[in-house]
Amino acid sequence: MDKKIIESLVSIVGEDNFTDTLIDLVSFSYDSSGLNNRPEAAIWVQTTEQVAAVLKLANAHKIPVTPRGAGTSLTGSAVPRQGGLVMDMSRMNKILAISIEDRQVKVQPGVVFDDLNHTLADTGFFFPPNPASGKVATIGGNVATNAGGVKGAKYGTTRDYVLDLEVVLADGSILHTGAKTMKCVSGYDLTRLFVGSEGTLGVVTEISLKIDPLPKASVTCTATFESLPQAGKAVSAIMRSGIVPSVLELMDSPSLQAVNKATDLDLPEVAAMLLVETDGFTQHEVDWQMGIIIEALEGNGAIKIARASTTEEAEKLWAARKAIYGVLTRLNYNVLAEDIVVPISKVASMLEAVMGVSERSGVMIATVAHAGDGNIHPVIVYDGTDPEEVKKVKQVEGELYKLAIALGGTLTGEHGVGMSKAGYMGLEHDPVFMKVMNGLKDFFDPNAILNPGKLGLDV
Ligand SMILES: Cc1cc2nc3c(=O)[nH]c(=O)nc-3n(C[C@H](O)[C@H](O)[C@H](O)COP(=O)(O)OP(=O)(O)OC[C@H]3O[C@@H](n4cnc5c(N)ncnc54)[C@H](O)[C@@H]3O)c2cc1C
Numbered sequence: 001m002d003k004k005i006i007e008s009l010v011s012i013v014g015e016d017n018f019t020d021t022l023i024d025l026v027s028f029s030y031d032s033s034g035l036n037n038r039p040e041a042a043i044w045v046q047t048t049e050q051v052a053a054v055l056k057l058a059n060a061h062k063i064p065v066t067p068r069g070a071g072t073s074l075t076g077s078a079v080p081r082q083g084g085l086v087m088d089m090s091r092m093n094k095i096l097a098i099s100i101e102d103r104q105v106k107v108q109p110g111v112v113f114d115d116l117n118h119t120l121a122d123t124g125f126f127f128p129p130n131p132a133s134g135k136v137a138t139i140g141g142n143v144a145t146n147a148g149g150v151k152g153a154k155y156g157t158t159r160d161y162v163l164d165l166e167v168v169l170a171d172g173s174i175l176h177t178g179a180k181t182m183k184c185v186s187g188y189d190l191t192r193l194f195v196g197s198e199g200t201l202g203v204v205t206e207i208s209l210k211i212d213p214l215p216k217a218s219v220t221c222t223a224t225f226e227s228l229p230q231a232g233k234a235v236s237a238i239m240r241s242g243i244v245p246s247v248l249e250l251m252d253s254p255s256l257q258a259v260n261k262a263t264d265l266d267l268p269e270v271a272a273m274l275l276v277e278t279d280g281f282t283q284h285e286v287d288w289q290m291g292i293i294i295e296a297l298e299g300n301g302a303i304k305i306a307r308a309s310t311t312e313e314a315e316k317l318w319a320a321r322k323a324i325y326g327v328l329t330r331l332n333y334n335v336l337a338e339d340i341v342v343p344i345s346k347v348a349s350m351l352e353a354v355m356g357v358s359e360r361s362g363v364m365i366a367t368v369a370h371a372g373d374g375n376i377h378p379v380i381v382y383d384g385t386d387p388e389e390v391k392k393v394k395q396v397e398g399e400l401y402k403l404a405i406a407l408g409g410t411l412t413g414e415h416g417v418g419m420s421k422a423g424y425m426g427l428e429h430d431p432v433f434m435k436v437m438n439g440l441k442d443f444f445d446p447n448a449i450l451n452p453g454k455l456g457l458d459v
Contacts, residue, residue, distance in 0.1 A: 001040040005061060009043055012053045017044040017091070028068070028086040034334070035076035035419050039066070042086040048166060048174060048205040051087070055203065056172030058085060058449050066451045067199040069110065069141030072133040074337055075418025077145065077198045081453030087203065089140050095119055096206070104163060104180065106208045109140025125211040128155035131414070132325070140204050145416040146196035153372025154246045155212070157414065159195045166206035167194055170445040180208055193440070198416055199451040201444040215279035218246065219286045220314040221294065223302040224270040228252065230301040231272035232348020235371045237296040238276070239344055243289045247277035248372030249321055252351055255366040259320050262327040267320050270303065274371065275321050324368055325379070331364070334384035336393065337377050338400055342409035344374045353403045354378045363396050375413035401427055417455045425456030
């Protein structure tokens with residue numbers, strides 16, 4: 001990077017917040033996808049004014065800038081694809097305000113998801129999206145990727161909770177979107193435009209979030225099935241019953257077998273297992289809801305239903321679901337967690353199709369699904385050091401995307417597009433959609449400095 005630019009950056013953020021040492025640049029070249037590309041320098045920003053000054057400088061010199069939270073992206077969205085500068089947001093990590101009667105909090109983007117909920121615990125409220133990476137992922141990253149989690153069917157995703165944003169645009173100007181009210185229709189919904197935009201339209205520097213009352217009671221059960229279509233029928237019956245479970249997770253037989261190989265949980269090696277949770281404010285309420293769900297399970301081919309009557313028993317039922325990802329990472333050198341979504345009624349068909357792809361290609365795929373919102377994670381387990389296998393995995397990925405889209409689904413429900421799905425955007429979206437996306441990008445970031453090479457944009 002040009003010496004004068006480095007001097008200007010140091011004068012904006014201070015010496016302690018600038019780095020171009022090799023060891024730091026190698027770290028900043030990766031996120032959790034395994035994709036990588038090295039930046040020329042990285043900075044930690046601490047104020048909105050610093051973000052604005054840096055973007056103004058970068059824009060004038062056409063230097064690519066990649067915002068970064070905790071780097072837990074599974075799609076390469078935090079990888080500085082075109083080099084340039086990484087802007088690390090993790091030091092903007094203050095909870096600025098908590099207003100329970102207004103049901104909202106205001107945070108800086110570097111606040112870690114779990115830290116916000118730990119702070120809120122005593123208030124009886126919480127911020128629900130709950131990504132599995134919540135111990136480290138930042139709320140700025142959650143907003144930029146529209147993160148979700150196992151409770152999506154009942155509580156939705158990050159998008160459902162963002163009230164307003166402060167965003168620094170590529171030219172350094174500062175935009176305020178939305179309002180600190182529960183309702184707002186004054187003008188275009190720019191807040192929703194920025195949620196999920198993966199740092200390609202602006203850098204988020206402040207976020208107001210709606211919070212929900214924290215449920216005080218829950219009950220968990222598991223149910224096993226002899227076939228995927230049977231489990232799919234049970235999912236549909238639960239969704240038709242009028243009860244919205246707080247968790248409705250499905251694990252297929254390769255997942256159950258993998259957990260058995262690596263743990264002593266001794267799971268039944270059936271075609272599918274459902275994990276269901278209801279939550280609410282009294283034990284009576286959650287038991288009543290679970291009673292209706294158990295009727296739906298019994299009436300739709302569940303072989304065995306296990307219901308937890310204590311917290312310890314519930315933990316045991318959760319153990320298999322919590323173990324899966326870690327177990328799969330131990331089976332081979334690489335895992336690739338896909339993130340397709342199909343209409344809820346098509347979950348079983350998609351799961352069968354995934355197993356068909358695995359059988360035909362010989363590539364191991366173990367699948368877990370947030371069945372309650374149709375979000376399916378086929379996890380491809382493979383040897384990334386074998387070029388032939390890498391080629392096969394690429395083909396498998398393409399097949400999975402095509403199958404999901406043919407069923408009326410989408411490429412991604414939570415992990416985003418990043419680099420890994422950029423080449424497939426045209427498969428899901430028509431040319432008019434891509435033209436509008438490119439037009440918006442061009443309006444907000446005419447020099448294409450913000451996180452270039454993501455989302456399938458023409459940059
Ligand atoms: C083990 C594991 C489990 C996971 N489980 C889930 C899950 O259950 N649900 C889920 O949704 N995701 C999950 N993820 C993916 C990932 O954690 C989420 O996408 C998360 O929201 C990323 O947050 P981050 O702070 O790490 O952001 P990063 O990975 O650093 O960045 C992600 C994107 O956000 C942009 N960005 C970051 N901060 C800002 C900002 N302030 N302004 C503008 N753009 C910004 C980056 O440029 C990038 O495009 C998981 C990842 C791992 C490794």
